[in-house]
Amino acid sequence: MSKEGVTALYGRDTLSELALHLQAVSKTFGGLRAVDGVELAVRPGERRALIGPNGAGKTTLFNLIAGALPASAGRISLFGTDVTGMAQHRRAALGLARTFQITNLFPTLTVLDNVRLAAQARTADRFAMLRPVSGFADLQARAREALAAVGLDDRATSRVRHLSHGEQRQLEIALALAGRPRVLLLDEPTAGLSQAEAGHMTALLRGLDPAITLLIIEHDMDIALEVARHVTVLHYGRVIADGSCDAVRADPTVREIYLGA
């Protein structure tokens, strides 16, 4: 969508209040333009799905937003703050959390310690050196709360590598939630899950605090549409459609390249 389009859709005044705003964001790897002039405007509290075929640049776009990769061009802002050149941990401090497509946890630590790490990340307690972790009641409560939110409270003392794949995917979400994020990037939360587990995950995502802004990458269009009302379609690094679910479903280009119909 062009800049004028974004302004027309949301109004000029609200532009600075966007939770997430990408302007002409590109990423090139050598000769490959993995992300090509992406424009994206996500309002606070919005649920937005990012769909597209394999290699469309969805995960790369997440890495650019989160700061795991530097953008080659363009501007990224989070609640009106320009974060384009900001280190990853500083973006997280502004309330940006993410999950990973390929499970990325702390495998030899317990489930509770995993979530504790997330809970303390944005507090000054992370530098506390002379008191045992168990003595920090508020961190403990937040960690327990995040575990309860994803239904893992009974696995708190298990080592993460002994969890099933489905439980590890749930823990991914718990880690992101424990930091009390304002914007949450979910990279294929249902990857590798059985149909039943995926249904469980979708219910969990639908039940999240409505104040949290969600940007969710999903391969399965049905699941994406269950969580989000607004869909952005990425193809070869470009935004080829952006709008309500029905509009995107009806879009002929999307039907042709994505739905294959």
Next chain:
Amino acid sequence: MTSRRALLAGLGTALVAGMVAPLLSAYPLTLLTQVAVVAILAMSLDVLLGYTGLPSLGHAAYFGVAAYAVGILATDYKRGFLTCLLAGLLLATLTAALFGLIAIRASGTYFLMITLALGMVVWGLAFRWVSMTKGDNGIAGVPRPELPLPWSLAAPLPFFYLTLAAAVLAWALLGLLVRSPFGLSLMGIRESESRMRALGYNVWLHKYLAFVIAGAFAGFAGVFWAYYNGFVSPVDVQLVTSVETLLMVALGGPGTLAGPALGAAVIVFLKNFVSVYTKRWLLILGAVYIGVILFAPRGVLGAFRRERR
């Protein structure tokens, strides 16, 4: 639960060592004193290797600079224990703070190589800066410390108790450190740096702090080493010392604190008994290392530590 058991086991070991010590003859007591000092060094490296996942091959540098600080101050300047202790700690911490700036940028094998190179720099200084370090001759005649105690620390037994107290103190402080939120963040870095960054941690800063803290504790060991040995030479900062320390950690069980202390005991005793029979001590050491990697990759303590599912 497990931390309480660790506490009891550690204090129990220290208590037994303390009770057995008066019954020992001079030579075993000397070795036991050496174990106490070297255990501090091994535990300090464990913070890096076991908890943060940073394999340093230059840990003798911080140990060595502190030993040299004590050696020079106690002989040429006739300074007391407290001055020497503070100077040693300060110099080791500053060296680690400086070297950390260079080393923490790298990870894995590159970190290993850079710490090795930085360790060689300190060794080069010890060897070549003759006016300060007396070069290859070393600094001889470091007197035992004098403290306002009813017992003279020149005697082996009171000095052993001093080093034992130092080891218990280091173990307690490091034990608190690794169980703290900061210690947890180090383990998080060991497991997944990318996840830590995504959670909002400044991974570089946490690694750097761990590096400096480990350096400071290595310095703490170095101070007592100078007093124990009465002699400081380039041998104390050479690569073999760093490698031996790494081996103590790997042998005892990285990430357990008590394990590396146990590893220190095994290596010290092995080294002193085996070297009576053969000069090929390093060959035996290598064989022990291969055995550990093959049969107990998580170290002696790691092998006995069962996990709850």
